[in-house]
Amino acid sequence: MNSGKIDLHSHTTYSDGSFPPADLVALARAKELKALAVTDHDTVAGLAEAVAAGEKMGVEVIPGIEISVDYSPGTMHILGYFIDYRSNTLSASLKEIQGARNRRNPEIAKRLKALGVPVTMEEASTESGEGQVGRPHFAQVLVKKGFARDHEEAFEKFLKKGAPAYVEKRRVLPEEGIRIIEEAGGIASLAHPNQLGAATEEEFYRIFDKLITLGLKGIEAFSSCQTEAESAFYQEAGRKRGVFVTGGSDFHGALKPDVGLGEMGKWASLDYGLVEAMKKFIGKKGTV
Ligand code: AMP
Ligand code: ZN
Ligand code: FE
Ligand code: FE
Helix, strand or coil: CCCCEEECCECCCCCCCCCCHHHHHHHHHHCCEEEEEECCECCCCCHHHHHHHHHHHCCEEEEEEEEEECCCCCCEEEEEECCCCCCHHHHHHHHHHHHHHHHHHHHHHHHHHHCCCCCCHHHHHHHHCCCCCCHHHHHHHHHHCCCCCCHHHHHHHHHCCCCCCCCCCCCECHHHHHHHHHHCCCEEEECCHHHHCCCCHHHHHHHHHHHHHCCCCEEEEEECCCCHHHHHHHHHHHHHHCCEEEEECCECHHHCCCCCCCCCCCCCCCCHHHHHHHHHHHHHCCCC
């Protein structure tokens, strides 16, 4: 009953994935996933399409989101699961976040130009199609125009935090990110915790415990960007604190070509039982 493969972290063309929602769901079906969470960055624009495709194709689509929150020196992303993507409060909060992104993108283009790298806002926009523009779209253009060998090099040379074309964007605080998800009825889980860049295990637990007091209910122990040792550590952390141990590939299609849908390390122990437990939790609002 609880068996069945799942993937709780994926992106569509509405953020920086290369698959439109229906194509992503079709791929999930081909990979025999029983459930797929669609978690675009700071937007729910692809969810109605994804859910409809899921119903048609027999894949359970969990409406999700991935919110980038303010954190330094590393990166903190909060995943939200089972959110009410039609909520007006949610749309209003996301509109503000998207505004910050839209102000940042032309600034990235300006920096690139100043570096002698003519990549325009329009080119990045074209790359993103109908979705919102992010750094991976600039990376695509940089690669196409021969300024970087691949995505990784585009980030290293130009786009990553600390690189010359990196531009900060105003982000919501971690507590706001969690609150936005909770208000939309969802379960908040800490995405790829290794990207926090915590220097020690103690430091990690300090951050993790703080987030739990703010309403965090899960940790993404399994991710395509985490090693087996990291996965084991985060799995234990989640168990110790009694929160959901989640996982996902962080699939972006062609914008992260090395990562396949459903892939989060062959050591990942994740199955449909987690989805059932989460559904029970939001139904009851009990303890994890
Ligand atoms: P943005 O939301 O515009 O800040 O872009 C975030 C996206 O950039 C995420 O999906 C990451 O996968 C990707 N990204 C961030 N840092 C790197 C990096 N160093 N190398 C490759 N991709 C990255
Ligand atoms: Zn992304
Ligand atoms: Fe992320
Ligand atoms: Fe992601």
